[in-house]
Amino acid sequence: MSVIPDDRLADLTREELSRYSRHLLLPEVGLEGQKRLKASRVLIVGTGGLGAPLALYLAAAGVGTLGLVDYDLVESSNLQRQIIFGTRDLDRPKTAAAADRLRSLNPDIRIETHNLRLTSRNALQVLEGYDVVADGTDNYPTRYLVGDACVLLGKPNVYASIFQFEGQATVFDAGRGPCYRCLYPSPPPPGLVPSCGEGGVMGVLPGILGAIQAAEVIKLVVGGGRPLVGRMLLLDAWLMRSVEVRLDKNPDCPVCGKSPTLTGLVDYEQFCGLRDDREEEIPSVTAGELKRRLDGGERVQVIDIREPHERSLFKFSGAVPVPFGQLVRRKDEFDPGTDLVFICKIGQRSLYAIRALREAGYPGPMFNLKDGVNAWAREVDPELAVY
């Protein structure tokens, strides 16, 4: 059944009949399906790797109103995958640059830009006016925020997420299937799983997953096919293997279960442990301080926890390479009488490395290189590239 009620349908113009003829020729879509697309209001949260193909395909498909939420500016490292932007869009707000591109693709549709950070205070208001929400965000607090808000508002949440070569896609529709919290009751502690900003991502991967989201949005609007409700598609683009798994509703889910305990939005930063002040307990050194200590011949051992391919982008001379995933089992190689300084790209995984070694009982002094080797490139050796 379509999420668009019949009383909102309006006729297509002559131009629209031509533009959408390849949809109209499909008996499963046809004139009625295309009218539903025209009447539909779809919100895309995050105009990044997933949001880019999603917005392009939905605009091309004739979704009548597309909402875009983002607060970022276009950066050069976005262009490897965020194909809605061009080089000339650098430093522009993503929502504005995307809106221009979409209007040139399809001038007949309405684009509503929300150039803001989605929060517990504004989310219900922003999401309320749309029929379907597509989540293309890049962090856990916003994932839980969008997930909960969709349950509370009774809206389907067309979901995809990506990491390196791997993607997950499903439709969370709590009225007839599980929600995000049913699948993942709690988020990983910060730093446990590296971000795409640290771990990288194959540029075409969000293209594939975003296109899957677009297909699911179109099916919900047209009201046909078999939506990805209660099942999740997992794709490994490197092995090019896809697997489908079954997702069940959790009867004890705090937001969509039988007796929900969560009836409003909460503080998602706190829920995701981002207000955790454990980081303060870990001593850090700045790039400048480390340089002075090394130049002064102090007893300091730098441990580079990056993977070999990443180290080759930026060689830190004198550092001992021990990849993050081998630290605990190789902890006896370190000298507890020496100050160890852990380095990574941005100084986030190195924090977790120190925590993991502490938990494994390593007794010696450990320091974190604040803001990672990128800070070293900015502050100490400008010949090196920030990556």
Added chain:
Amino acid sequence: MAANLLVPTALRGFTDRQAEIALEGGTVGALLQALVARYPDIGPHLFDEQGGLRGFVNVFVGEANIKGTGGLDTPVGDGATVMVVPAIAGGAPGQAAPR
């Protein structure tokens, strides 16, 4: 009784980049313990301090989530495919969080 464990990209840094590992174990719990014995660094990513599976990790035997089939006691048949599916979010946790 060997089963095939599929390791997600996010955890391959802990398994020397292995994507598939043949492991012995009659239950999901035993299989994952065998994994941790071989790659100790992966342990805290799968289990909490009480030994329970972490809330952001799901394990599937075939297409069924073990949450509905007995949890870590779910039996694993010879030749079964066991898949670890953690939450992934994309970008930069902690940098783009809502307030």
